[in-house]
Amino acid sequence: MSVLVGFIGAGNIVKAILTGIDKGGKFTHDEIAIFDRKEDARENFKSDGYIVYDSIDKLVKNSPIIVVAVTPQAIRSIVPDIKAGITEKTVLLSVVAGISTQWYKENIDEKSKVIRCMPTLTAQEGMGSFAVCKSEDITDEEFKDVEKFLSSCGILEKIPEDLMDEVVPLNGSAPGYFYHMANVVANEGEKMGFDKEVALRLFAQTMKGSAETILNSGMSIETLESKLRLKGGTTIAALDKMDELGFERCIIEGVRACVARSKELGKL
Numbered sequence: 001m002s003v004l005v006g007f008i009g010a011g012n013i014v015k016a017i018l019t020g021i022d023k024g025g026k027f028t029h030d031e032i033a034i035f036d037r038k039e040d041a042r043e044n045f046k047s048d049g050y051i052v053y054d055s056i057d058k059l060v061k062n063s064p065i066i067v068v069a070v071t072p073q074a075i076r077s078i079v080p081d082i083k084a085g086i087t088e089k090t091v092l093l094s095v096v097a098g099i100s101t102q103w104y105k106e107n108i109d110e111k112s113k114v115i116r117c118m119p120t121l122t123a124q125e126g127m128g129s130f131a132v133c134k135s136e137d138i139t140d141e142e143f144k145d146v147e148k149f150l151s152s153c154g155i156l157e158k159i160p161e162d163l164m165d166e167v168v169p170l171n172g173s174a175p176g177y178f179y180h181m182a183n184v185v186a187n188e189g190e191k192m193g194f195d196k197e198v199a200l201r202l203f204a205q206t207m208k209g210s211a212e213t214i215l216n217s218g219m220s221i222e223t224l225e226s227k228l229r230l231k232g233g234t235t236i237a238a239l240d241k242m243d244e245l246g247f248e249r250c251i252i253e254g255v256r257a258c259v260a261r262s263k264e265l266g267k268l
């Protein structure tokens with residue numbers, strides 16, 4: 001079987017996507033190729049049945065879709081190797097925060113075919129939320145292949161490229177806020193006498209259910225919020241205290257810092 005998708009870099013986000021792809025059951029390991037600079041990582045993937053190359057240029061030559069998944073700090077170092085392997089048909093699917101389509105055109109080839117994607121670690125559970133945009137030279141067929149791959153472990157939203165930095169706080173980084181919040185709440189639960197794991201399970205299931213109601217109840221976010229704002233109730237006591245301490249400001253400034261950092265990363 002010919003290799004469909006090749007990954008440059010196989011760290012946290014790629015492992016999450018590959019786990020989600022496995023759970024989706026639509027692609028087999030012999031349709032996925034990998035190059036990571038760490039030899040032990042390459043060995044592990046090889047023993048799991050993935051196709052593993054010992055250089056980026058070989059990976060690129062042999063994979064019609066290349067997922068660029070190194071950090072923004074490392075991307076310049078892989079340009080010569082991508083150039084050595086790229087063909088006019090190669091589709092570069094970049095998940096690198098901040099790095100624009102124009103960057104690929106300027107640093108690799110003016111004719112580079114680029115799809116940008118901001119993925120989420122939640123792909124691991126088949127619940128990825130992928131924000132994607134594509135350059136004009138990507139054909140419908142090429143886009144469909146990428147869509148088929150990603151949608152086997154999550155949902156896709158097409159967005160304009162000029163919002164690719166702005167989307168990072170909405171999806172790519174957002175699991176980090178939820179994990180942090182869950183940890184803070186569970187630690188507080190532990191101080192109050194709960195086993196931390198019990199507190200985490202109760203809170204995490206509530207997060208999951210809250211997300212489901214936002215997505216599937218048909219009720220607006222305002223209506224959902226209003227259902228918990230019982231006059232003189234416990235929820236309003238919590239929300240009033242959080243607001244008094246700057247909850248909204250805190251979220252807004254966090255979102256802005258995330259976007260600003262994505263823009264900075266694009267200029268490294």
Ligand SMILES: NC(=O)C1=CN([C@@H]2O[C@H](COP(=O)(O)OP(=O)(O)OC[C@H]3O[C@@H](n4cnc5c(N)ncnc54)[C@H](O)[C@@H]3O)[C@@H](O)[C@H]2O)C=CC1
Nearest residue numbers: 009010011012013036037069070071072074095096097172
């Ligand atoms: N972690 C996340 O939740 C998300 C990450 N991203 C993006 O994904 C990219 C990767 O992030 P992570 O997986 O979290 O980072 P990571 O640090 O876990 O993984 C990066 C991988 O690239 C490999 N690598 C570094 N230089 C290399 C080279 N020259 N050739 C081949 N492999 C090389 C490293 O060995 C490592 O396995 C970043 O650009 C980030 O902006 C985007 C959205 C979410």
Ligand SMILES: O=C(O)[C@@H]1CCC=N1
Nearest residue numbers: 097168171172173174
């Ligand atoms: O934190 C980061 O830089 C990457 C991009 C989005 C999520 N993780």
